[in-house]
Every structure is written in C-alpha cells, then in structure tokens.
Amino acid sequence: MAVVMIGVDPHKASHTAVAIDQAERVLGQVRVRATAAQAGRLVAWAAGWPERIWAVEGASGLGYLLAQQLVATGEHVLDVQPKLGARVRLLATGAANKNDPNDARSVAVAALRSPAVRLVRAENHAAVMKVWSRRHRDLSRARNQVACRLHEVLCELVPGGIGKEITAAQATSVLDKAGLPGAVALARCELARQLVDDLRRLDQQMRDTRKRLAVAATALRTTTTEVFGVGPVVAAVVIGEAGDVTRFASRDRFAACNGTAPIEVSSGPRKIYRLSRRGNRRINHAIHMAAVTQIRHLHSEGRAYYDRKIAEGKTRKEALRALKRRISDTLFACLQADARQAISGKGPGGHPGNDSVASAAGSHPAHQLFGQATPEPKATIRPRSSTTSPVRRKTSKTS
DSSP, X not given: OOOEEEEEEEOSSEEEEEEEOTTOOEEEEEEEESSTTHHHHHHHHGGGOSSXXXXXXXXXXXXXXXXXXXXXTTOOEEEEOHHHHHHHHHHOSSOOOOSHHHHHHHXXXXXXXXXXXXXXXXXXXXXXXXXXXXXXXXXXXXXHHHHHHHHHHHHHHSTTOOOSOOOHHHHHHHHHHHOOOSHHHHHHHHHHHHHHXXXXXXXXXXXXXXXXXXXXXXXXXXXXXXXXXXXXXXHHHHHHHHOOGGGOSSHHHHHHHHTOXXXXXXXXXXXXXEOOOOSOHHHHHHHHHHXXXXXXOTTSHHHHHHHHHHHTTOOHHHHHHHHHXXXXXXXXXXXXXXXXXXXXXOSSOOOOOOTTSOOOTTOOGGGOSSOOSSSSOOSOOSOOSOOSOOOOOOOOOOO
16 A cells, blocks of 8 residues: 655644645545644544655644654654745645645645655653753843843943943942932832842853753763863753754764855856855854854864964954864764664663764764863853863874
C-alpha cells in the first residue's frame, strides 16, 4: 500500500488535516478542536491508512504540542516550514483559495515533494536548555528596559546621572545622597526606588536562571562548555536552538544555519561574498559572545587566531567573522560528539544522532582550536577578574 501524506494546518482553537496520495489527490479531510483528545481523534480518523506520514506546519511553533503528541503515540511526523506550504499554494495551478483545507493540502504537498522537511523527534534535555535560555533572554531584555528607565530618572535628579552600567547598589547610594526638596523631586525618588526594586528582582531571577542552566549543562554532560568563552548560557542557546544536530549534513550547513557562513552574490566572472544576515540570530549572537570573550583574553588561542587574521590584512570585523566561523565549526564538532555519546548510552541526554554523520575534519573536541575556559560549567559567561590563565587543554598547532 502506498504511503499517505497527511498535512495539518494547526491553529490555536482547531486543527485541519488533509490526506493525499502520491499523485496529490485528496483522500479525505477532517477538522478537530484543540482539546486534550486532539491527537487521539486525528489518529482514529487516519486509521484507514496504515501507511501514513504526518506533516505538521510549524512543528516547532504553533503546531509544537500537536506534533509532540503525535510522536508520543508512535506516529511518523515531519516538520514543514510555513514558507514551504506558502510556496506550494502560490505556485498551484488554478484558483487556490486561502482557507484551512487548502493550507493543509499545501503542507502535505510540500512534505511529499520537498527534501527540506525535518523529522520531528521526542524532545529531550536539549528542550530544557532551550526553555531556560529563552527565559534568560527575556529577563535580560526586561532588565535592560528597567535600567534605561532608571538612568532617565537619575539624570533628572543628579547632574550626569550614572555614566556606566548601573547596579541596584549604585542607584541606592545615589538616591540616598540626592535629598532634593520639593514634591516633584520626591515623586521621582520614589519612582527611582521602585525601579531599583525591580532591578534587584530581575537580577535575582537571572541568577536563578543561570544556576538552572548550569545544572542542566552538567546533567547533559555537553562538551560545548569546554570551548573557551562558552558557559552554560551560551551553550544552552546553541544546544536548544540547534536541536537535532543530525539535520545538518556538514559544518558548512550548520554555519549557514547560524549565519556565520558568507553569502555568495556572484554574477558572471565576478565572485563576491557578503555578510550573512540570515539564519538563527540567537545562535549567531551566542557565537559572537564567545568570540568577543576570546578576543578579550590575550592568552587564548582564539585571540591568537584573531591577531593572525589582522596581520594578514583583514579588518577587525573581518577577523571577528573568521573567528566566529571557527567557533561555529568547533561547536558543531562538540554537538556531534554529544550525539554520539547519547547513542552509545554513556550520557543521560544529548542530541539523537548516528556515527555516520560526517564530522568536521580536525575539529573533534579532543583537538579543539579553542581550549577550555573553565574546569567545569559556571553560571556566567563574563570573563574572570583573576589574571591567572584559565585551564586549557593542549591543542595541535593550526594555521
């Protein structure tokens, strides 16, 4: 019996599924409400097609819960990016109306014909890292907003305000010395003290989140934290956002995904490469933080690589981009090593993978270009104030 592809257009209140055969003919459709029994109803409806594959649009977004529920029941589920379904609908012959059944059919056709769809797997420890890394990001944004408002209020109370990064202790000290008379100044002081309380609360929440990330990184036994400048926060972003590392055929694909690989804009005999603004910007920012940390430490091999690129005539930005690409390749090798460790059963979690995945040549964690920043995961990625060199593993000389 031929395999039937079932496309699902998920929504908040309901889900529409359309089944098609290999010739893209519609075999049936159903609409179910988003309830606790949604997956069971869909499976019962599709019981007439034993050989079936589910294609859920946005399985990492709005269709996340439904996709995970289908996987938990033993179904084969594919993740179809919304843009793929939109392209099928756009290029369809005839008048294709924009409605849920047509959207679900477009998703099924995209999964049937496109090689870019991804297999949905049951989530593991990487999902924990993703949850808390996003929580840390949201708290950081909220803290920056509160700090900016506090700077604004202090500038109205004290000439010049606080020139550098503000802390709750600094703001409290300035407010205690302000002592300006008048109802307006008193109101501004009260507002500033409330903002200071908000700052303390957010600082404590960020510390708690970093501790959770450190515990998760230790439980995962990830080797990404052995890269200089990669602490639990950066590692959580990379692991959580990258997901299943086996979906990347090579380190070049991983670099294209995180935006550290240049984009070719050649025409005719002219070969031109430009900075990529594509890809996952959260992974790109995490790699950027690791690169900046390495450059700040003069003893690191990342700084030595950066200086070599400067000596070769590259600008500082070009040298930074080259370093980010090296870090991307090293992190990809670490993710592959973690996947192999998970398959061998030596670790409690990690990414599902297989030994047949091509590894980056010369970039296995045992031969990393960038040494270990700390002997064990720490709760912060800030450089240490001590002048002593951090623990680094010996590496082979690279160009």
